[in-house]
Amino acid sequence: MKELELKQQGKIKRLTNQTFKFDERIKDGWFSAVYFLKTTELAKKHCKNRIVTMQFFQRKDHVIVCGVDESIALLHTFAKNPEQLEISALHDGDMINAFEAVLTITGKYEDFGYLEGLIDGILARRSSVATNVHRVVKAAGTKSILFMADRNDHFSQQAGDGYAAFIGGSSAQATHAMNEWWGKEGVGTMPHALIQLFDGDIVAASEAYRETFPEDRLVVLVDYHNDVITDSLKVARTLGDKLAGVRIDTSGNMVDQYFMRNPHLLGQFDPRGCNKELVFALRQALDAEGYQHVNIIVSGGLTPEKISEFERHNVPINVYGVGASLIKINVGFTGDNVLLDGQPQAKAGRAYWPNPKLEKVIYEG
Secondary structure, eight states: HHHHHHHHTOSSSSOOOOOOOGGGGGGGGGTOHHHHHHHHHHHHHTTTTTTEEEEEEOOOSSSSSSOOOHHHHHHHHHHHSSSEEEEEETHHHTTEETOOOOEEEEEEHHHHHHGGHHHHHHHHOOOOHHHHHHHHHHHHHTTTEEEEEGSOGGGGGHHHHHHHHHTTTTSSSSSSGGGGEEEEEEEEOOOHHHHHHHTOOOHHHHHHHHOTTTTOOOEEOOOTTHHHHHHHHHHHHHHHGGGGEEEEEEOTOOOHHHHHGGGGTTTOOOOSSSSSHHHHHHHHHHHHHOTTTOOEESSSSSSSEEEHHHTTTTOOOOOEEEEEEGGOOOOEEEEEEEEEETTEETTTTOOOOOOOOEEOOOOOE
């Protein structure tokens, strides 16, 4: 993606305070661990004006960092005297390795120390999502990735998760909120609920959709009756070149009716869910009737490993819709005070780790 490449190269301006809708209670310490709040009070009373350098890092290789702009905006919004802080940071989208500093803050502890835990959490969640998406994108090769994690977490996370998914390289997001921070709109067509409203008549549902949203590239969900080939052909025969694609979302505990009609195929593989044998059979059936233009989208329980398996066997899938596996938090960040008044002072095992890739951040008010 050109936007992502520019972002990673620092040629797109950082997101600012105007992007994020922070909860005003942050300034009162409502979301800060109590021991940070108490340390702030102790610093004011006993260690006033001592200058600390805090650095943030994580412990894994090949991580896509995200949440840096959000962390900087948090500091600029809620730190005391933010113009006096010296901040250096990587950019969202940079690849990092274990123990590589991604953000350093130098200033009076009482001015910003209580925000440490919030920054850890921002970096952890956003970097986890961006890295998870990056791994899926890498596994999928040239195939598109649709970020469909709206149903897997609290809706309040959608804007940040969608942005992190964009940083990781996803092609599109499922909701408008997921696109809020980077100026796009959500995409999507048909859920199972639409087919249900038409008494299970997938053709009627598809025709109604086409009539109501004629400008959309229509993708029909074809596993409602657990018979994806039969229903795909029904829809294709009716809509012809107006059908852009079909999506398979077969549950992992179901065996499609295609295998019930062809029991001789069973016994050599796991026939449950969306498997490569079913996709190959669907592609063959569509092509045999002249519907080579109809793309195949698959979703449901996809992981980098499963996508890699599909790609290794050249399964004719055009788009992967991925949800739950993309928002698992598996990258944890730590903030450490490593310099005191410019001199080394840190807990055992930690030290100031200069990173020449860090870029000084200019406070713009």
